[in-house]
Amino acid sequence: MSKKGDDIWKNVDKINSELFTLTYGSIVAQLCRDFNHNYHEVNNQLDQMGYNIGIRLIEEFLSRTGAQRCQSFKETVEVITKLGFRVFLNIQPAVENWSSDGRSCSIVLPEPNPLNEFVEIPPTKDLWYCQILCGILRGALQMIQLDVDVNFVKDTLKGDDKTEIRLKLNKILKDEVPAGED
């Protein structure tokens, strides 16, 4: 699957990762100023942006990769890290810490990554600088009938030893025809 990720990556339009980093930084900084450093509000706005992006991004992802239905949540997470992150951000996070029931795991982002490179944040426990990623993952997974909790548990910007996103599969939604549209 990594090989497939490499092949797809070769054929996408690319831009400087610094441009992306600076753009995202400019957004977060502005949100912090707008909300007078109420970081919960900043997190929520980033999460919403991400959620909206995820809902649209899944289509681009499926058409780029031609990914098929996954057989298990493990496979889904593998596709996310080896194809999703690879094709959009050119990084390949590690997957760790599977729970025994196979319904939750951690994605560990490599350092530095295109979101947090060159970044320093004020000393606060509240701001999750890369929160947009959680929104994106949750939104994209929702579109393929997976109800998943996604949130940060660790961030190197706050002095943690790694940047870690926790995923927990709540339930697999049923394909349902909306009422009156059969």
Next chain:
Amino acid sequence: MSSTAGPGSGTTSSSEEAPDILDTQSYVNAASLQFLLQELVPTSIRVSHKLADTNTLLSLADKDETSTIDKPLSSIPNDLPGTVNVLDLAALDQDDVSLRVEAYGYTLGLKLAELLLYKNTRFAGTGGPGSKIVDILDIMKFVCRDVWKCLYNKQMDNLRTNHRGTFVLVDNNYKLISSLSSPKGIHDTVSKAKVHLWFPCGIIRGILKSFGVDGNVTAEITQFPVVTFNIYTSINN
């Protein structure tokens, strides 16, 4: 604390001197930036809307909340994830939203100029101009070539000046708005696309500022998706 070396790298220690991080060029998918920029205007509207609410100081979040498919993103009517109803809000023309979008671009422009100048001198041999920038016309050429190339993988299509400090830059297919389309027709598309243009205006103003030039930048959609940027400076050239 001690894990400054990237996981699984191990190559940095073998070279005598770690290469400057700015000497290597890394890339991300252009679509990622496009997705991010598409959310700029809706977010600005939501932020403005929220801050305009007089009770806002009481209603600001005191905890993190996660977005779900059926939860509205703001108190704006029908603002559900995946929809564009937020753009229908009359607030779209409000100065507050425009200023906010412009500010995103401005802070980016300030930093982008530095980054590109540094890279251009380093990579002078690789096709970048790497030339000296001595007067205002050079700065405009820098915007047209280097900045636009970095942002949109293309150059600006036309540059005109009256030699009295006014410049007109034309992009015949402006990427940020070229994929926008309203079901209500081209008129609606143009009126909603306008506010997006404050972002590149802010970028250009930020670039000028980083060269010490105060300018006034506006943009108009002459014929969708052709965009004309008008730049007024007080410098005679």
